[in-house]
Amino acid sequence: MFGGRNLWESVLPLFSSKKFCKFQKASYVDVSMRWKKDPFFDSIDILSKPRELRPLCSLKNIIIKEPDKCIPISALSKRGRELEISGRVASFLRRYPAVFEEFRGPKHNLPWFRLTPELIDVDQEEREIYLRRGPEIVSRLQRLILMSKTKMLPLRIIQGMLWHLGLPEDFLKNPEGTSDGLLRMVEMEDGNQGLLAEIHSNEQTLSALQKTAMKMGKNGPIAFSLFPSRGLRLKKKIESWLDDFQRLPYVSPYEDFSNLDPNSDVSEKRVAGVLHELLSLFVDNSAERRRLLCLRKHLGLPQKFHKVFDRHPHVFYLLLKSKTCFVVLKEAYYGCSTSEIETHPLLEVRKKYAKLMIESDAILRSRRSNKPLVKIEHENDC
Known part of the structure; x- marks a missing residue:
């Protein structure tokens, strides 16, 4: 029942039809919650520095x-x-x-x-992994580009994402030669060079949330996996809003969203889904919050998209380190047995x-x- 083709055949007509418009309500609830420190994330080495x-x-x-x-x-x-x-x-x-x-x-x-000899050994291991699993790592960049409205991103934007995606610093010197046909250099409308993501017309790109829903055999709208931090309690009004939010239709980051009302709850769920998918592609499933700003226009995110992190503390955790703020995808660290988020080869x-x-x-x-x-x-x- 939850095969890839059957799932899309049943869901996509709903999104493309006029009936989908009735789901786009704008019942905004002012979710205001105090930040709650979670010692679990402070104890993880890769997030400590x-x-x-x-x-x-x-x-x-x-x-x-x-x-x-x-x-x-x-x-x-x-x-x-x-x-x-x-x-x-x-x-x-x-x-x-x-x-x-x-x-x-x-x-x-x-x-x-x-x-040091220890560092040289780790560097050699990193190079060997990239040689063996390079196409798998490059496919993460392909998926990031497919999330954009035009299915292409400027090279300057991609350069800033290479570290998060686990790609070498010199990757853009020959992206086509190392992407196995997944990417193609193009000239964008503003005259700058960019990368276009290639995909076969009969292929469907599923998000991590969709894969998890298929694995768990869940019927109905796709919902986020929630992981409350210890001591973080929601008011009843907010709990009720969250229940309604989870039941809203899910719009994949790889789908056309031009028919969405930007002020609707469905649009907010799409934004949360885009950020969830974006962090799921990164090596350690986290990023400095300000570094995501360059993707806002290309991924169709609102100007104040960072508020989604505050409104959904069961999905995202804000890690305050080195006088700045990092956002961490909780599911990657708490949902190991049920999540379909793929572990990065270089983690x-x-x-x-x-x-x-x-x-x-x-x-x-x-x-x-x-x-x-x-x-x-x-x-x-x-």
């Missing part, structure tokens, strides 16, 4: 390309803004002794840095990078206290 992990990997990529796999600090000291490092680059490198090893260079007695590698960062903290504490290093195991994944 979200802003530092990206520049750390960029520095790793720079150093490993050097002939001797080492580099003087003078070659990096002026690249802090480019690498999004606040403060001195040398201080950042010294903050992670389990990743970067400092030594005196062959000339002028200047500080040089090389990668385990990113966890290993994060673990080396945590070990660096322990090494620095050991040095300051002159006490032997004690390794502590982290991770609270399902």
